[in-house]
Amino acid sequence: MTPDHDDALRARLAATDPMPPSLPVDPPTSPRAQELLERVMLTTEQAPDVPATTRWRKPAALAAAAAAVAAIGLGAVLLDDGGSAPTKAKTTLALKAQGGGPSMGSCIRFSVDVLKDMPVAFGGTVTAVDESSVTLDVDHWYKGGDADVVTISTPSSTTSEGIAEFTKGTRYLVTATEGTVNTCGYTGEATPDLQSSFDEAFAP
Amino acid sequence: MSSGASFEALVAGVYQPLQRYLRRRVDATTAEDVLGDVLLVMWRRVEDIPAGAELPWCYGVARGCLANALRGSDRHLRLVRRLALERPPREASEDPALDDALQSLAAGERELLRLWAWEHLSAAEIAVVLGVTPNAASLRLHRATTKLKKELLRRQGSRVPGHLGERQGEETR
Numbered sequence: 580m581t582p583d584h585d586d587a588l589r590a591r592l593a594a595t596d597p598m599p600p601s602l603p604v605d606p607p608t609s610p611r612a613q614e615l616l617e618r619v620m621l622t623t624e625q626a627p628d629v630p631a632t633t634r635w636r637k638p639a640a641l642a643a644a645a646a647a648v649a650a651i652g653l654g655a656v657l658l659d660d661g662g663s664a665p666t667k668a669k670t671t672l673a674l675k676a677q678g679g680g681p682s683m684g685s686c687i688r689f690s691v692d693v694l695k696d697m698p699v700a701f702g703g704t705v706t707a708v709d710e711s712s713v714t715l716d717v718d719h720w721y722k723g724g725d726a727d728v729v730t731i732s733t734p735s736s737t738t739s740e741g742i743a744e745f746t747k748g749t750r751y752l753v754t755a756t757e758g759t760v761n762t763c764g765y766t767g768e769a770t771p772d773l774q775s776s777f778d779e780a781f782a783p
Numbered sequence: 784m785s786s787g788a789s790f791e792a793l794v795a796g797v798y799q800p801l802q803r804y805l806r807r808r809v810d811a812t813t814a815e816d817v818l819g820d821v822l823l824v825m826w827r828r829v830e831d832i833p834a835g836a837e838l839p840w841c842y843g844v845a846r847g848c849l850a851n852a853l854r855g856s857d858r859h860l861r862l863v864r865r866l867a868l869e870r871p872p873r874e875a876s877e878d879p880a881l882d883d884a885l886q887s888l889a890a891g892e893r894e895l896l897r898l899w900a901w902e903h904l905s906a907a908e909i910a911v912v913l914g915v916t917p918n919a920a921s922l923r924l925h926r927a928t929t930k931l932k933k934e935l936l937r938r939q940g941s942r943v944p945g946h947l948g949e950r951q952g953e954e955t956r
Contacts, residue, residue: 585928592900595878598803607798616794619822620787778787 695780839911
C-alpha cells in the first residue's frame, strides 16, 4: 500500500467535512456545557459494580435502618442482594415529619460528622404535596434504603414550622432517624452547599 | 468530589470533538440531545473508559446513542436525517465524483471512511470505536479505501489524487 495515495484520498475526503475545525463548536467552559455536566452528575450515580441499566447503589448498613424505618414493602427491598437486576415495580418508603418542630435554640450545629451517622439519607424531587403528605421520587440513596418513592406524612397538628417547606418539582436532600424526617438543616433543598455536605458525609 | 473533578476533566477533553462527530452526521438539535445521552453513559460507565483511548471510546458511545436516536424518531424524520447525511445534494457538492463513488459503498464502509478522514482516526483508534480488533479495523479500512479508489477510477473524468489512472485495477497489498 502506498501511503501517499491514501494521504491524498484522506485529504480529499476531509475536504467534504461539514464541521471542519474552522467552524466553531461550544467550548466545555460554556454555561450550557456546565449545566449539562451538572445535570448529569447530580441526577445519576456512578455504579461501577452494577449494570448500566440500574441506577441504585448497593445500600449500606441495612440492619439498623431496617429496624428503624416504618415501611410498606421496604423490607423485601432491603433484603434484596442488590444490584443484580433493576426492580420493575416501584417501591415506597413511608416516613413521618415531626409534629410542631423544634423550639428555638434546640438545634445542634450542623456538622458533616453528624450527617454521616444518619441511618437513612437520600436525594429526591417532590412530585406531589398536599396538606397531609409529601411525595418524592428518589434519584439517589446515600444510605439505608432502596425505595423508588418516599412519602412523608405530616401529623395533623403540625404547624409546618421546623420541617422543610416542600415545593413540587424541587429537589431535596433528606435524612431520617427511626422513621422520622430530621430537621435542623439535615433535611433541605438540594443547594450546592448541602449537596457537597452530603457528598462529603456519604463518600464511599 | 475527586471523581467528579476528574469526570469534568474527561468531559473537557472530549466535549468539542463529540459535538463535531454528532454535527457531522445529524442536525444540530438532534446532535445536542444525543450529546446529553452520551455524557450520561460516560458518567455511568466511567470505570469502563480505557486510559489513552478516551476519545475513540466516547465516539463509540456517540455512535450507539446516535443509532438509538435515529431509531426512536418518527419514520419520516429518520428518513430525512439519514438522507441528509448520506446524500448531499449534487448541485451543492464540491466533489460530485467523490460523492457518487461513495454511494456505491456500503453504509458501514462510509462511516469507516468518515472516522478515518473526518475524525482523523488511526486504524487502532477506529478499532476502539467499532469494538473490533485493530487487525480487523485495519483490514476493513484497507478494503474500504481500495474500493473507493476503484470506484473513483471507474468514473469518467475522475482522478484519484496522486494516481494518474494509467495503472488500472492495481491491487495493493
